[in-house]
Amino acid sequence: MLFKKFKKEAVPRQVTVTLPEVKQAVRQFEKDMPGKINRTVLMREDKSIDLSRLARYLGGRSEQKFYLSRETFEIFEEKDKEIPYFLDMVQSAVDNYISDTGKLPLLEESDLPEVHYHLLASQRYLKEMPPFPLYITEEELMLTHRPEHFG
Known part of the structure; x- marks a missing residue:
């Protein structure tokens, strides 16, 4: 055996x-x-x-x-798992908007470069509104959820 x-x-x-x-x-x-x-x-x-x-x-x-986040490569804990979902969705919408119009979709009344969700939604670039603000950075026009990035 x-x-x-x-x-x-x-x-x-x-x-x-x-x-x-x-x-x-x-x-x-x-x-x-x-x-x-x-x-x-x-x-x-x-x-x-x-x-x-x-x-x-x-x-x-x-x-x-x-x-x-596939778009920004940022890593998040489970408690923040909605952030990469919205980062990816909005980054794609922002990229497409910029490509089509040559403009940044920013809120005019904001002191920070905050993404104008209603503009993107009204133009059919965005189907869902994030429950928190996102901001466009100068580095390759990538999004961030952290306003302290600009402080």
């Missing part, structure tokens, strides 16, 4: 991670990947990050959820 020896696979230990640790793991993942592979390959359909692919950088597997 032949018995095969099976190498017992080490089960990665469960870990609890912080947002800065996930950000660092994602940066290291990108650094280790060849060529033009970026962090969006880690994104699941629901915009959550597949942390199992980062286990070697995190020191184990985590059941926590972190979310990624």
Whole structure:
């Protein structure tokens, strides 16, 4: 009778991670990947990050959820999971509006470069209104949800 020896696979230990640790793991993942592979390959359909692919950088597997914006590459904790959803939707609308009109869709009465949701919606660039303001930065006209970016 032949018995095969099976190498017992080490089960990665469960870990609890912080947002800065996930950000660092994602940066290291990108650094280790060849060529033009970026962090969006880690994104699941629901915009959550597949942390199992980062286990070697995190020191184990985590059941926590972190979310990624495809447009801005920002990473968010589960409590902020709606932010990347709206960032991606509005960034696409802003990009299309700028491409079509050559103008920025900004609220005139705002001290900050705040996106004018009603303008984008009235022109059919935006189908859903975010429940918080988004701002257009000067860096490649990318959006941010943080007004302190301009302080």
